[in-house]
Amino acid sequence: MKMENKNNNNKNNNDSFGEIRKGFSDGLMYSSGKNENIVVLCADLTKSIKADEFAKTYPKRFFEMGISEQNMLMAACGMTSNDKIPFALSYAAFNPGRNWDQLRNGACYSKLNVKIIGGHAGLTTGPDGATHQMLEDIAITRVIPNLVVVVPCDEEETKKATIAISEIKKPCYLRLSREKSINITSKDSFFEIGKANVIDGGNDITIIACGICVGFAINARKILLSDHGISAEVINMHTIKPLDENTILESVKKTGLVITIEEHQINGGMGSAVCEFLSDKYPVKIKRLGMNDSFGESGNGYELLEKYGISTDKIVEAVLEMIKK
């Protein structure tokens, strides 16, 4: 589908858009058809996170838990003792926001094969306001040992990520956005957990993005090249943990400058993970873009991104400033 560009640089006229949630549903249905041990637990948000098709197709494998995210996650853990692969679904603000202790002590300490699906993550949850705009989930999940953290960038990649997490025997957190996102990857695109994708090569600066911000990075790269003659390399860091250190290092050795962008607090997020790694192994100048230590508010998702500086324009501006210096 095409969307109209209304004074919003995050949406380019040539972009087509898809739904990350639909990608999740498609991946879930695909994996569930192949593996009958996959079960789904949901905390009263079945339609919203698009598990309704699963619930309808596999009623005996679906558990409506009611509004009880703590019990949901631990009940999912319990099902692993019956060899199930449970997917526990709610909004990211509550799952893992509300049930972090259950995630840490329940799922991760025992390395249980549980999948935590955090829907409606980030600022683009929009009109629901700050309570529902989870901007700290990458920070609180990536610090837990044994946990895999995946933030897919578009519908197709979300499908692949969902299938991939169902096939690895580890606790995994999958972060999903609600807003329509720019289609970047295709059926043939390579996807492997823990292996970042270099989407466009470049020599002057490395732009590392995750989730819906990958599309903004690609659009910024085009502007930088056509208007300023700057060649930026764009990396889609879909797996935050384990971090693909090799791909980062390879790129940064070439460019020597890094910008990160994510729909998350700049404190503790993907950008912080990149900083931690590079400050140890190969210190370079890094600028992190994201939510700057504040809460969001109600509004249209893409308008909010503009207001809070998570945008194509902001990337271009930051790149020009870094290169000028």
Next chain:
Amino acid sequence: MKDSELKNIAKEIRIDVLKMLNTAKSGHTAGAMGLADIFAVLYFDIMNHNPLQPDWLARDFLILSNGHVCPVMYATLSLANYFEKDKLFDLRKINSMLQGHPSKNISIGIENSSGSLGQGISYAVGLAASLKRDKKKNKVFTIVGDGELQEGECWEAFLFAAKEQLDNLYVIVDRNFIQIDGNTEDVSSLEKLSKKMASFNFKTIEFDGNNISQIRHAIKESFKIKGRPICLIANTIAGKGVSFMENDFNWHGKAPDDNELKIALNELCLDENGK
């Protein structure tokens, strides 16, 4: 097994609990002592399990929710031949498989990690629900502390257990009325606990949790109940078997020193006539 044999096993468990806690120099004595009789009955009379094949698919599950009482579980598992007795004395020490709070290790009969209260009960309801959907016969026993019921998650779990009509779930509440800050009724009252559980659509059975024959009778009776989850309220005496520990909340999180151990073992080894 005869009541007298189970009584002896419970005594052995208590002796091991005291010795291992004394060696560890820290840990939770009162709750562990109070639960020795229930563990003896579960592992030596009630549960289907196989120490030679701990991951046996047809086994019944014991999901410990109040993880801090784990010395009683470790002592029981060792007596049931899941591992050598000398391992008990590595409790809480570096490089030990017997952590201060349990770390899941099916090869020695530990089904779940626990320590953060309220979580084991949810683990148990999830497991029971999944087994029931699969029409499997395994029973799920879970032991929860009474103070633990102050965690909201327990009540989320109870709502779900009732909704799913989990008649394969046996929630054993260790009702000893003590918690770290004092008596449960002073800290955050739980009474009338039996009525509360009944209002959550549990079938409740109350009994003396330090009386072997009552424990056995209550659990066996509960197997007849169909269509709803079962709550077994076990009235226990914290620190049971050692006079200076009994009903004293100060022993919740304390281990006996050498002198206290000596006195305690003497008391435990006296027969009912004080000889």
